[in-house]
Amino acid sequence: MKLIYVIGCTGATMSSAATEALQQADIVAAPERLMALAENIPATAEKIVLGRELVATIEKLLPESEHKQLVILASGDPLYHGIGATLLRYIAASRIKFFPAPTAFQQLFAALGQPWSDAALFSVHGGTALPYRNILRAPLAAVYGDAARPAQKLAAELIVRHPASAVRHAAAGCDLGLEHQRIISGTLAEIAADPDASASLSVLALLPDAAVIPPELPLGLNDDCYNHFKNMITHPEVRAIVVSKLRPHPGVMWDMGAGSGSVGLEAAGLCPGLQVYFVEKDQQRFEHINENIAVEGLPDMTALQLTAEEAASSLPRPDIVFIGGGGAGLVEPCFNALLPGGRLVITGVTLKTIAAMTAVLPEYRKELLMVNISRSVNMSCGGDMLQAENPIAIAVFVKPEELRK
DSSP states (O other): OOOEEEEEEBTTBOOHHHHHHHTTOSEEEEOHHHHHHOSOOOTTSEEEEOOTTHHHHHHHHHHHHTTSOEEEEEESOTTSSSHHHHHTTTSOGGGEEEEOOOOHHHHHHHHHTOOOTTOEEEEOGGGOOOOHHHHHHSSSEEEEOOSSSOHHHHHHHHHHHOGGGGGSEEEEEESTTSTTOEEEEEEHHHHHTOGGGGOSSEEEEEOOOTTSOOOOOSSSOOGGGSOOBTTBSOOHHHHHHHHHHHOOOSEEEEEETOTTOHHHHHHHHHSTTEEEEEEOOOHHHHHHHHHHHHHHTOSSEEEEOSOHHHHHTTSOOOSEEEEOTTOGGGHHHHHHHSOTTOEEEEEEOSHHHHHHHHHSOGGGEEEEEEEOOEEEEEOTTSSEEEEEOOOEEEEEEEOOTTOOO
16 A cells, blocks of 8 residues: 655745655645646646545545555645645554645744744634734744735734734735745734735734733633623632633633633633633523634634533533532532543532532532622722622532543
């Protein structure tokens, strides 16, 4: 059975080893742009253009690749937001030999003379959300655009999300590796206004700029950062404590009775790689969650308009669970669903809920605390006073590693 060669190209340029592999091809599959650029395709090779029906085309080619030499051309490094990940869903890694080329961000940083060892890398390919806080909080970042959201639009979107970023130093690399490549340097606002930054093949770089204040850390954000229903939201100080007790890490989180979704969103904003499922049966609150997800621009966020019981039977098992006030009856079923070592945090305000929180699964409850917050308010007679808010109870449950229900 033959290996499949996947060759990364920088424009028409490829390594000598990749060129030698290409010359062995019986079948060459590539996007139309790369097919036109490649100069060393054997005259006898069958040419297959990879377009919108990429997966269907690959599936059709796989049987032939067992006895014919299949070569696939891709831009840059095929394993970085490229065709490599798609192929590996269908073919064992042992059957593929990759020939990587420099990625677009490497080419852009090279053109700028910018060391990129500490760069944070993002992509919006395929409609992926734009995590603006993570991008703008990074001292150095690169964002891969696509035809729908080239560098010009990405710059404009970042400014809308965080207007103070308009003056941040940035650069756009357009059609990198091609004869007509362009490097555009300036502020984000200048790139957002430059039509030359609208090429479909583009990368936006956010450069170090200590003078620009980045977005706030997504922990205990003000309530007005979120759409919510009649002030029914886990308030900033409590939210910060809850997130700290959840100990977010890459994996799956359930936000049950999510309301505005603020707890799940802040956990995910602090922990890239956390996949959050927001479960909310109320229509208006469900809409608020989707609006808040869109504003924060985080990937791997899913809102479900279901009852908690429906969700618990259909979702992937969680590593962490948050249950909002009034959901004490969910502790046991959600705890049973937790993966070993998982954590569950619940808040309560009413005496009934607090009593239920103290009674359920006491052997696995690691913490029970009461948070009392008072805020300064103006008095009608002049001066200020501290006015107490409702105390909030927080319980933390941990599933032992050896408990495998």
